[in-house]
Amino acid sequence: MNSIASKGLVPESAYSGLLNNTTMHNHSKLIPNLKIVLDAYIKNDKNSAYPNWRTAVDSILDANLGKVPENFMYNGEFYNPKSFLKMTKVNTSDYVTLTSFTHQPYNSKFILNIPDNFSNGTFYNIKLEQLVNVVDNALKNGYTLALDCDVSEKTFSQKFGIAVIPKNIENNEKSLTYIVTEATITPAYRQQEFENYNTTDDHLMHIIGLVKDQNGTEYYKVKNSWGTTGDRIGNGGYIYMSKAFFKLKTISVLVHKNALNKNLKESLGI
Secondary structure (H helix, E strand, O other), rough: OOHHHHHOOOOOOOOOOOOOOOOOOOOOOHHHHHHHHHHHHOOOOOOOOOOHHHHHHHHHHHHOOOOOOEEEEOOOOOEEEHHHHHHHOHHHEEEEEEEOOOOOOOOOEEOOOOOOOOOOOOOOOOHHHHHHHHHHHHOOOOOOEEEEEEEOOOEEEEOOOOOOOOOOOHOOHHHHOOOEEEEOHHHHHHHHHHHHOOOOOOOOEEEEEEEEEEOOOOOEEHHHHHHOOOOOOOOOOOEEHHHHHHHHHHHEEEEHHHHHHHHHHHHOOO
């Protein structure tokens, strides 16, 4: 969102980052080359072959991803990144990031100290049940949400299209193909898993809807970025995430502020 506000936006048709008719990104050379330049900068290496790290980084990115277009055509009209953003009517200030942790006061905003929050973005802190209610209400009113979540659990399965937290650990494997009783997730348990680093900010996904199992239990339908590779049951790459998993493993959600009810917006000063 910071980049969009500062630099603008382009459609994938104008800039895919794919060169020479390739269909998939390959970072096997990009990452090591960037690391050489940046490690030399970090070490303040006076003998580095890259005295200007910004220029070197831009050159490496351009060589691997192509130059960012200054102007492009979209649906018969010419745009630049700023004018295209204006055309989309996307206002980055309309989006808020919500989380739920006990080490900060509820109904306050704070900078969450996680590695991926390198821009020192602020998070609104609300109660755990409120966070669930926000997601439910947003989906029921036509909004989707960006999800920052831990997916390192063995019960997060791309293969079976499921993400759950069984009450009994011996049911971990069974839970991937059968409905089992899930753990009760309290704010204290959630906080504990965050502070002992069992919950980390390791993946971003997209919550797009609600689904129910044969018992009427609701799950979030989550769009993953891994495609259909390894999808054994034909979920199309989507994950059905239980609310127990969401409560325990979510770092934050990003949503349009109009998806929040009036009382919550007043409590948060939005």
